[in-house]
Amino acid sequence: MRCRKCGERTVFSSPALCKDHFISAFEKKVYDTIDRYKLISRGQRIAVACSGGKDSTVLLHLLQKRGYDVTAMAIDEGIAGYRDKTLAFLRRFCFERGIPLQVHRYQDAFGASLDHMMQRSPRKPCTVCGVFRRYLLNRHARDFDLLALGHNLDDEAQSILMNLLLNNRAVLSRLGPKAGIVEAEGFTPRIKPLYLCREKEVMAYSFIQNLLTDFTECPNIVDSFRAEVRDFLNDHEASHPGFKELLVHEYLSSLPRLQRQAKDSGDLEPVGSCSLCREPSAAAVCRACSLKKEIRVSSPERQGA
């Protein structure tokens, strides 16, 4: 297979591009997404949610490369043998490039690591992990204008299909490259500049640019509904190339209607705040505070309180 632009040896097959043309096409796709969906205005301060994995590292690299004001923000759940490794990579990466890095630890915020919490809770680790991670990201992102997430096209295709299968219209109306249509107080807008990049493209780019750490996998990873949908989409993609892109593009063209419907049906009521921690929450007590109580860990530190 030869590059469709210059005839050199290809590094990527769909589209068929050589190394140099793949790099420029990938970067153009990300920057065009930012411009087309007006994700970032000049001068905005951006927190990039970083895990040390390929997606968020590629995102950080590309945003810094274009001269945006970025700070890497990582959450250390306390997962021995996994997060310590990915964070060591992220620390080195940020240090070498002079990118400010904030690491917020479960241990400091909740008085226990995820590993420790799991010794006293029957809950699934990913449930607890997700609630506390969103809580910390949301709270610390408030010091910034935007929170950038490394979600790629595969992540989004999975979310779309999962929420279609569950007929979850409220969530469907909130996906998209600029997530969250509720301009609620206390929520920093979330942007997804890698929105139109397939996971395989992100991986190829990170390999070529040497942005990869050794492969590590969270020991808590289980066969979730998301994993099932992901495998289905990848199998389907193999027999029907282009399906994931089609799904996301069809979703994007329906998004204005989904958002209108959500507004009309009252799904987008402004959120109130948690009576315990004062973070935004639709319920009287937010999920983080009720989980915390259930697992009996100490109260999250309050910012400025």
Add this chain to the structure above:
Amino acid sequence: MDVFIEKQDRHHRLSFRGSGDRLLALFDINPETVILVKDGQLITSDTMLKDTDAVRILSVISGG
């Protein structure tokens, strides 16, 4: 041929000639979920491989 499958953290030694696609099929791996690396270079799965090649199969799916 030496094939390293990163997700399994395992080397496989086998006698093989053919395309990357055929190699992936042999291991029952969906090409959409991996990238192929030979001599430190990214290759596309239609690339013809020789028995003396060393190939690394890297997983695209992030781990958690």
